[in-house]
Amino acid sequence: MHLLTNTIEKNKHQLLSLLLLTCAMAFSLPALGADTDAEISGEVNTVFAADITPALMPYHATYQARFGSISGRANIELKLDPETRTYTYYSVTKPKGIAKLMGKIREWTIFQTSDVQVIPQEYVHKSRDQQHIRYNWKTKLAESNADGNVKNLELSGNEYDLLSLQMQLMLDAKHAQLKSSYSVIKDNEVKAYQVTGLGEEKIELMQQTLNAIKLKQQRAGSSRHMLMWLAPELDYAVVKMQQYKGETLRATLDMTAYKAKPLVVKTLESGGSEQSKKSVREKLNY
Numbered sequence: 001m002h003l004l005t006n007t008i009e010k011n012k013h014q015l016l017s018l019l020l021l022t023c024a025m026a027f028s029l030p031a032l033g034a035d036t037d038a039e040i041s042g043e044v045n046t047v048f049a050a051d052i053t054p055a056l057m058p059y060h061a062t063y064q065a066r067f068g069s070i071s072g073r074a075n076i077e078l079k080l081d082p083e084t085r086t087y088t089y090y091s092v093t094k095p096k097g098i099a100k101l102m103g104k105i106r107e108w109t110i111f112q113t114s115d116v117q118v119i120p121q122e123y124v125h126k127s128r129d130q131q132h133i134r135y136n137w138k139t140k141l142a143e144s145n146a147d148g149n150v151k152n153l154e155l156s157g158n159e160y161d162l163l164s165l166q167m168q169l170m171l172d173a174k175h176a177q178l179k180s181s182y183s184v185i186k187d188n189e190v191k192a193y194q195v196t197g198l199g200e201e202k203i204e205l206m207q208q209t210l211n212a213i214k215l216k217q218q219r220a221g222s223s224r225h226m227l228m229w230l231a232p233e234l235d236y237a238v239v240k241m242q243q244y245k246g247e248t249l250r251a252t253l254d255m256t257a258y259k260a261k262p263l264v265v266k267t268l269e270s271g272g273s274e275q276s277k278k279s280v281r282e283k284l285n286y
Contacts, residue, residue, distance in 0.1 A: 054080050055113040055171060056087065057235040058261040065093060067251040074253070078167075079261070086121070087111050089163055109163035116175050118168040123161035123185075133161055133185055144188045151188040159183045159190060169195065169228075170236040173213050184219075192220040203229055205239055205255055212239060234258055 056078060063074040074093040081088070090108035105127040111120040125131040132145040140155045153159075160168055165184055172178045182193045198214040210231045218225035229240040241253040 055116065056080075056167065059235070059237060059259060060261060061237065061258045062256050064254050064256050065251070066253075077261075085112055087113070087167070089167060091163075107163060109161055109167070111164050111167065113171070116171050116177070118160065118164050118171060120160055120164040123163060131187075135159075142185060144185055146188045149188060153185060153188070153190055156183070159185055161185055165193065166238060169215065169217075170230060170238070173215070173230050174232075174236045178215070181220075194218050194220060198227075201229065203240060206257065210234075210239060235260070 058078050058080050060075075060077045063076065065072045065074055072093050074091055076089075076091050078087060078089050080086070088108060088110050091106065093105040107125045108123070109120055110122045111118050113119065119137065120133075120135050122135065123131070123133040130145070130147050134143045135155065136142065137155065137157075140157075142153045142155050142159065144151050144153055160182060162184060165182055168182065169178070178195060178197055180194060180196070182195060183190050184193050185191075194217070196216040198216055201212050201214050202209050203212050204210075210229075210233065212229035212231050213236070215228050215230065216225055217228065224243065224245050226244070227242045228238050230236045231239045237255075237258065239255040239258075242249060243251040
């Protein structure tokens, strides 16, 4: 039993490394920064204007994660609150088999968008390792708390956490304006992540063939890198990821189900006054 416990403990850190990098991980939270164990809500996004198009389309997806003999299921949802123009991108990953002893791994980012720019507000990672980032764009400071160690970091205007970075990559791929480097806050430091476009590929997932844009993401100075595939027909959602150390494949993440959650438009006939429609249009500012 002692040997088994040590083995599980050793694999914990490896699996967590994979799950920190999973990009499409999101549930809606009941309140900004709230601690929750909620499962996928199944709610729809309701607005009152037919001409509103969000920067990112809300969706729900599930993924199969694998690291050697360890596997897990990731449930994700990207949700937009039209009243505050705020997105929540949240993941809950549940290991299977003996790895269940690790417990659930939760991670979320809360952000807004301006044109094609993601503006993160808060990021939380909860597992054995804890990470919490609060962004204050007025003071240009981010309070980063990694396992109880707090540090204030200066913001230049283009910093992300690992999850909001994935959102920015989706937007940049959508608008054909990928950058070669992005600044990411991790472990109380601002680190450069290099991104390279590797062209287009056809991949087989969910019993269909998807056209995908292939990207390579790598932290400067690290031997680890990640490949990801974004599907334009799914509004550039990430459908597949592979994590490498050098040339060795260490972990994979494959989408197993996807459901778009388009905004539901209310008309005068279906409910909502003209004033309420105007109010929501002004709040969305799309």
